[in-house]
Amino acid sequence: MNDTTSSPLTPEPGEGPDTPDPAVPENAMTGAERTAKMNARVDELGKLSDAELKDRFWELTHQMMTPVVELARTHTSPSIERSVLLRMGVDSISSHGVVDTITEAGLLGKGAGHVVLKVGHAHGLDVRAAAARITEDPSVLTGLFDGK
Structure with missing residues (x-):
């Protein structure tokens, strides 16, 4: 160039x-x-x-x-990130669990919606299923942003 x-x-x-x-x-x-x-x-x-x-x-x-x-x-804040998840179609109770799990993993700054989408893409899940996977198995967040 x-x-x-x-x-x-x-x-x-x-x-x-x-x-x-x-x-x-x-x-x-x-x-x-x-x-x-x-x-x-x-x-x-x-x-x-x-x-x-x-x-x-x-x-x-x-x-x-x-x-x-x-x-x-x-x-950002947990309430903002929960709001994003609600607009993506994640129910209120699940959004609390997802944001708590993402916060504990130190990924809140990446954006909860972004994290959910990356998990969904990595595992072939829709938004709601990806949100559920995050709360059921927080290990899906390990290495999610390595190299990116």
Whole structure:
């Protein structure tokens, strides 16, 4: 992939194409300047292969989602996670047991819904059956996120 460290496609945090420059009044950039800025980005993108565009997409997606994931990891609670499970179709009593088990395993920051889905996928179970499996056999959580 091309080195994009100095590319107009890689703005610094807070300096994206829709982020106003604090030193320049919002209405100071002319339409021609905005068009020139956009054309420079289009030219840079035009130089990338499909594989490079895909890599760039995932790189930017990761950059964008990292703070969101961190916020979710640090600002969840058992009640939020039970609420998620209820919306996924797990009954109230089961959701309490699932969240308690996930918390004891130190996985609450991964998200209870995420954990239930991973267990379901790993064992070929639907959401409700995966939730039941977690409460019946907490060992299904062991190594669930190893390497990922």
